[in-house]
Amino acid sequence: MPSTQPKKKPAVVQTKQIGKYKVEVINEKCISAASCVAIAPKVFDLDEEGIAIILSQDGEDDETKLLAAQSCPTAAIIVTDTETGEQVWPR
Numbered sequence: 347m348p349s350t351q352p353k354k355k356p357a358v359v360q361t362k363q364i365g366k367y368k369v370e371v372i373n374e375k376c377i378s379a380a381s382c383v384a385i386a387p388k389v390f391d392l393d394e395e396g397i398a399i400i401l402s403q404d405g406e407d408d409e410t411k412l413l414a415a416q417s418c419p420t421a422a423i424i425v426t427d428t429e430t431g432e433q434v435w436p437r
């Protein structure tokens with residue numbers, strides 16, 4: 347017997363994805379300069395010890411994440427293109 351129930355739509359799970367760059371912080375290289383936080387405050391913050399931590403990969407677009415990494419005086423932030431697997435910064 348055919349069901350009279352309306353077809354249930356599949357749940358749509360939306361993940362916020364801005365860009366393709368992944369950032370990582372090398373803790374030993376971080377000197378707490380905080381320029382990364384100033385440029386990309388939705389991606390970077392400092393922990394209690396003044397070491398940069400990553401709040402979210404999707405807080406800013408690729409260009410902003412790259413600018414933040416390039417602003418780091420010790421090159422403590424590594425940027426990787428998740429599509430190609432290539433390291434974008436430092437070169």
Ligand code: SF4
Nearest residue numbers: 376377379380382418
């Ligand atoms: S800019 Fe570099 S040194 Fe400064 S807080 Fe960010 S990761 Fe650390």
